[in-house]
């Protein structure tokens with residue numbers, strides 16, 4: 001079978017890793033046939049492959065059937081639309097776009113179902129999150145009452161923020177931790193538990209770093225069925241933590257330090273609350289350590305799945321269309337902080353876009369005045 005010819009757009013930290021993965025033949029169905037970057041010197045990172053001067057040149061070159069977009073966030077939309085309109089298969093890095101209105105435009109450009117359009121949500125291949133999603137969906141947990149996720153182990157230094165002029169600016173990146181690190185967590189959140197209906201958040205801008213965007217976030221979500229959630233993230237805390245706790249009718253699930261533990265109630269908690277004659281006792285629980293090991297295939301898994309979807313029609317692990325949900329959650333948390341109010345979902349993408357444009361226009365670091 002002929003390999004699918006793929007081009008990598010953007011040869012920075014992530015694009016170089018993807019290019020190397022492809023050159024090392026870790027994805028049997030894909031052959032890297034071209035690369036491009038805004039900086040010509042980037043070609044030196046992948047001397048074995050044809051370097052084309054621009055994404056447009058690559059898209060028109062006839063040398064690729066598919067592209068992997070690993071450029072700064074705003075250009076995911078423009079490059080993605082150009083590639084889709086040219087009939088190419090597209091794998092786009094997270095976040096699929098900076099804001100919901102852009103994500104809608106990008107998704108609208110995917111009109112041909114034969115074209116595969118996926119997003120690099122590599123953490124969806126992690127067996128721990130797969131197991132949690134399964135326990136929600138198959139009823140093991142029963143109705144979920146509260147989700148608490150603290151992800152403060154995204155520590156980044158000042159040197160990290162200085163490593164690219166697009167980083168941590170409204171104009172270049174469109175946000176901070178919510179747009180760069182947390183798209184993975186926000187995607188997993190809605191993938192495992194569904195999209196909340198209301199968001200209230202308190203973002204702190206430049207709390208730990210000399211940056212204008214958020215590096216610390218405390219979010220509160222409400223679902224239509226009454227479930228509540230907190231989402232706490234930071235790039236400034238060390239040592240940080242990554243702890244996900246789910247309080248559900250059938251017990252409590254905790255994921256921390258690569259250990260997934262379910263304390264299963266002998267009786268659903270509401271039923272026990274209603275029927276017990278005791279004033280203070282709680283239901284007895286049985287502790288079950290859920291057998292999971294390793295973190296899955298991650299980026300290679302998404303690349304393999306992309307190739308199989310093109311070649312054999314295999315369902316995608318992360319269809320790009322689903323990427324709008326994490327964009328919307330990030331936007332809603334920022335808007336809630338900008339305007340000091342709860343934001344109902346689905347949110348109006350145009351309202352957020354306008355708010356973001358205001359941040360860009362008033363930024364001391366912006367070129368757009």
Ligand SMILES: NC(=O)c1ccc[n+]([C@@H]2O[C@H](COP(=O)([O-])OP(=O)(O)OC[C@H]3O[C@@H](n4cnc5c(N)ncnc54)[C@H](O)[C@@H]3O)[C@@H](O)[C@H]2O)c1
Pocket residue numbers: 009010011012013014015036037038039042054055070071072073075093094095120122164180
């Ligand atoms: N999935 C993951 O685990 C993961 C991890 C890191 C980064 N990312 C994502 O990858 C993307 C890139 O991040 P990075 O850390 O590699 O950034 P980076 O700054 O290291 O690299 C970006 C590269 O894109 C090039 N570029 C900029 N605009 C371009 C354009 N219009 N056309 C062609 N090339 C252009 C730059 O010259 C640079 O080489 C971001 O969307 C980021 O969120 C994903």
